[in-house]
Amino acid sequence: MSEVLLQVQNLVKYFPIKRGIIFKREVGRVHAVDDVTFDIYRGETLGLVGESGCGKSTTGRTILQLYRPSSGRIVFDGDNLVDLQGEALRLKRRRMQMIFQDPYASLNPRMTVGEIISEPLIVHGIAKGQKAEAEVMRLLGLVGLNPAFINRFPHEFSGGQRQRIGIARALALNPSLVVCDEPISALDVSIQAQVVNLLGDLQTQLGLTYLFIAHDLSMVRYICTRVAVMYLGVIVELGNREDLYETPLHPYTQALISAVPIPDPVKEEQRQRILLSGDVPSPINPPTGCRFRTRCPLAADVCAEQRPEFREMKLGHWVACHKV
Amino acid sequence: MMSMIRLIPMPPGKITAGTAMFKGRDLLTLSDDEIRDVRGAEIAMIYQEPMTAFNPVLTVGRQLIEPLEIHLGMNRRQAQQRAEELLGMVGIPNARERLNDYPHQFSGGMRQRAMIAMALVCGPQLLIADEPTTALDVTIQAQIVDLVKRLREELGMAIIWITHDLGLIAGLAHRISVMYAGYVIEQAPIKELYAYPFHPYTISLLNSLPYLDSNRQRRLESIDGLPPILLDKPTGCAFAPRCKYVRERCWKEIPPLIPIDINHHVACWIDPRSGKEHL
Numbered sequence: 001m002s003e004v005l006l007q008v009q010n011l012v013k014y015f016p017i018k019r020g021i022i023f024k025r026e027v028g029r030v031h032a033v034d035d036v037t038f039d040i041y042r043g044e045t046l047g048l049v050g051e052s053g054c055g056k057s058t059t060g061r062t063i064l065q066l067y068r069p070s071s072g073r074i075v076f077d078g079d080n081l082v083d084l085q086g087e088a089l090r091l092k093r094r095r096m097q098m099i100f101q102d103p104y105a106s107l108n109p110r111m112t113v114g115e116i117i118s119e120p121l122i123v124h125g126i127a128k129g130q131k132a133e134a135e136v137m138r139l140l141g142l143v144g145l146n147p148a149f150i151n152r153f154p155h156e157f158s159g160g161q162r163q164r165i166g167i168a169r170a171l172a173l174n175p176s177l178v179v180c181d182e183p184i185s186a187l188d189v190s191i192q193a194q195v196v197n198l199l200g201d202l203q204t205q206l207g208l209t210y211l212f213i214a215h216d217l218s219m220v221r222y223i224c225t226r227v228a229v230m231y232l233g234v235i236v237e238l239g240n241r242e243d244l245y246e247t248p249l250h251p252y253t254q255a256l257i258s259a260v261p262i263p264d265p266v267k268e269e270q271r272q273r274i275l276l277s278g279d280v281p282s283p284i285n286p287p288t289g290c291r292f293r294t295r296c297p298l299a300a301d302v303c304a305e306q307r308p309e310f311r312e313m314k315l316g317h318w319v320a321c322h323k324v
Numbered sequence: 325m326m327s328m329i330r331l332i333p334m335p336p337g338k339i340t341a342g343t344a345m346f347k348g349r350d351l352l353t354l355s356d357d358e359i360r361d362v363r364g365a366e367i368a369m370i371y372q373e374p375m376t377a378f379n380p381v382l383t384v385g386r387q388l389i390e391p392l393e394i395h396l397g398m399n400r401r402q403a404q405q406r407a408e409e410l411l412g413m414v415g416i417p418n419a420r421e422r423l424n425d426y427p428h429q430f431s432g433g434m435r436q437r438a439m440i441a442m443a444l445v446c447g448p449q450l451l452i453a454d455e456p457t458t459a460l461d462v463t464i465q466a467q468i469v470d471l472v473k474r475l476r477e478e479l480g481m482a483i484i485w486i487t488h489d490l491g492l493i494a495g496l497a498h499r500i501s502v503m504y505a506g507y508v509i510e511q512a513p514i515k516e517l518y519a520y521p522f523h524p525y526t527i528s529l530l531n532s533l534p535y536l537d538s539n540r541q542r543r544l545e546s547i548d549g550l551p552p553i554l555l556d557k558p559t560g561c562a563f564a565p566r567c568k569y570v571r572e573r574c575w576k577e578i579p580p581l582i583p584i585d586i587n588h589h590v591a592c593w594i595d596p597r598s599g600k601e602h603l
């Protein structure tokens with residue numbers, strides 16, 4: 001396969017839980033991301049899927065150093081981001097940007113669209129004044145908005161249009177990696193397709209690499225080249241789209257895929273669902289050994305004792321399970 | 325649906341026309357006392373946000389017992405017993421102890437189960453479910469859908485399931501009505517609608533969805549324009565501004581819901597297969 005753009009190695013992120021007013025002491029930890037390893041290749045879209053609270057957004061944010069990892073390495077363009085600080089990190093950040101989930105909360109309501117999109121250009125000293133304005137106009141055109149909207153405020157736009165503004169802002173610095181954190185889940189069904197098509201067009205046009213974080217497995221299959229499935233802070237399976245959807249190996253992936261409804265009543269009638277019992281355990285006290293064992297239909301003694309190794313079962317198809 | 329069981333405050337809301345017949349009685353003309361006897365007893369509702377639908381400062385048990393006492397006139401002991409059975413029926417383990425828990429001590433899926441238990445308290449004949457799984461993860465959603473189907477079978481109640489998820493409803497409903505801007509624009513048995521969608525909006529909606537079981541790299545169809553603003557009553561078809569088959573007539577006259585087949589009703593002037601007017 002092509003060149004590796006980003007390597008994530010043994011990434012760990014804990015959030016401390018503190019008690020006390022003045023002398024705060026740590027009383028526990030949220031194990032948000034616990035030893036996650038994967039690569040992203042240049043030009044691909046890697047999907048990161050899982051249920052709420054499984055650590056997929058934390059992984060995305062930690063990659064961009066919006067959270068500093070507790071341990072692990074994140075190698076981007078040859079440098080370990082974890083070691084970088086200040087100006088050196090800022091220079092790297094130009095190359096990696098983020099699109100956020102909530103198009104209402106992620107745009108400053110007091111700034112015009114022009115100010116929002118030109119801010120990264122000014123902050124990074126790339127363009128200002130008329131040059132910046134011309135660039136904003138170009139970006140607005142690129143994401144399918146009328147460049148005449150430059151002086152409007154975010155509240156004058158619909159959800160889908162706002163998400164386009166967020167995309168324009170992310171593209172202002174001409175990044176190579178864009179982390180898309182559930183970019184369509186806040187949008188109406190009829191608008192989701194517009195934004196997805198736009199992201200696809202931009203990828204072809206600009207050669208972008210996406211880390212696409214989502215919980216909608218149908219959409220992920222549509223968009224992504226490879227897919228990683230997370231459960232309670234760990235990646236349980238990673239593979240090419242076809243392998244992962246046609247022959248899922250991990251019992252969690254199998255249950256997850258079988259739970260997603262298909263908009264076709266005839267197929268729905270014939271499908272066999274794998275119903276998982278219970279809920280996702282708390283990430284403060286995750287189960288020992290395999291994280292999934294408390295809900296797993298195949299669980300055995302070894303699953304409680306040993307953490308399953310993340311193994312490559314066939315070329316490019318990785319799974320962490322004792323029973324596969 | 326909220327208007328139908330008179331949950332929309334009036335004023336500012338107003339029901340200006342129509343009837344809603346339930347077992348031979350028009351719900352819209354009942355007195356406040358009469359509708360209160362129907363609501364919660366014969367027609368029950370479950371909501372989208374299980375957290376906000378419960379009172380956070382009362383235990384789940386207290387909230388389950390209340391309708392048993394009010395609607396069925398049970399005493400505290402009987403009500404307690406029944407509440408326990410109901411929680412067990414919706415698959416909550418240790419029902420007796422869980423009755424003393426507050427809603428925040430339940431997980432999202434369990435809260436939704438508890439809300440279903442609350443809706444079933446008086447053995448309703450009609451259950452209105454307003455996007456009850458939208459806030460849940462898919463594996464939990466599958467559990468809830470499975471539960472609802474089982475209860476529908478066991479208790480023989482009718483269900484109106486409100487949703488925007490065309491995948492979910494495909495495996496659950498017998499018949500489907502598609503609404504747009506306050507109008508029912510298409511209505512058909514479930515298989516008929518997915519196999520032969522007729523209204524341009526229904527067709528676009530189905531084509532805008534990705535399918536879990538296919539790699540087909542067709543471009544997703546996007547519906548241009550924006551969802552409607554309901555301030556002004558449209559003078560023609562509400563979908564006209566976004567419709568690719570739009571004709572003169574669509575702007576001027578509101579299309580009525582008319583049958584195009586047995587059980588299949590559509591409100592559209594145009595036959596999208598030929599692009600011509602079919603009325």
